[in-house]
Amino acid sequence: MISTPTIRHIAGGIALALFTGLATANPNTDALVTTDWLADNLDRDDLTVIEVSVNPGKFERGHIPGAVNFRWHTDLVDTVRRDIIDRASFQTLLRDAGVSGDDEIVLYGDTNNWFxxxxxxxxxxxxxxxxRLLDGGRDKWEAEGRPLSLRPASHPPGDIEVSEADESIRAFLPEVVEVASREAANTQLVDIRSAAEYEGRIIAPDGVDELSVRAGHIPGAVNVGWGNAVNEDGTFKSADELxxxxxxxxxxxxxxVITYCRIGERSSHTWFALSKILGYDVKxxxxxxxxYGNxxxxxxxxxxxxxWGGQ
Structure with a gap:
């Protein structure tokens, strides 16, 4: 069962009432596909299924038939600088995976679909x-006993053209510091980590390597753990519930809104919920x-x- 950390609202210390219709954005019903839908559409020539998992060897030990593998550690990041993959490399990655401009793409992965x-x-x-994202990810597909393949997928090269990077959905440290210092008071920070991380009782979950020297959270951030957004099977809750x-x-x-976590993967999950499902303006x-903590x-x-150091 996926845990659902307590929702905390520290700005003013007052929990607000339930949604009253202030937001004008509409839910996006096309942001997700079900395991049933994917099973019924796997043979489509215009569909590319991509696994983005973080655990080494997961894809090689079995994957959704026809899926290609994008390695989060090396394929979607710059391996020289701490940065995301650049435009040219991303376009090459997609073309090598067989993606063309008119194709539909479904992403899925391990670890609660974070990556x-x-x-x-x-x-x-x-x-x-x-x-679109496979609702429930790899875990749900496997739990339902659906087929996994050991055969590497091979697709003819694609011809997709990708755009220049749109940084309007990516936050950088200077902007976050402005928000924390109340210089950009109109922007909200959502910390999606556990309550223990948020409060500073721990720096990171057990067993992780990426650490900071300071514990706590960015001033003004509210704490809504990522797990609050999902059901027990890992699927997203309804738009109304979210x-x-x-x-x-x-x-x-x-x-x-700006979402953050420890290295940006759990916060991507909440970014997806807020941005893609609810249609909010989110970085x-x-x-x-x-x-930030370093x-x-x-x-x-x-x-x-x-x-210092969580001690």
């Missing part, structure tokens, strides 16, 4: 809008806490009273 959602964010940055959940924390779509801060001269809120 598949990151993939969806990258596709959005480069203007590829015919992308709208109410985030409205309780004061996030109703009336202001721009993902992929630098997240590993950048930065000199930035304000930090620590509710647990820890100061």
């Amino acid at each position: 598949a959602a990151w993939g969806a964010w990258i596709f959005d940055i480069y203007g590829v809008d015919s992308v 709208r109410a959940i985030y409205a309780q924390a004061g996030v109703d779509g009336s202001k721009p 993902n801060y992929d630098g997240s806490w590993t950048e 930065s000199v001269g930035v304000p930090v809120t620590n509710l647990a009273g820890t100061v």
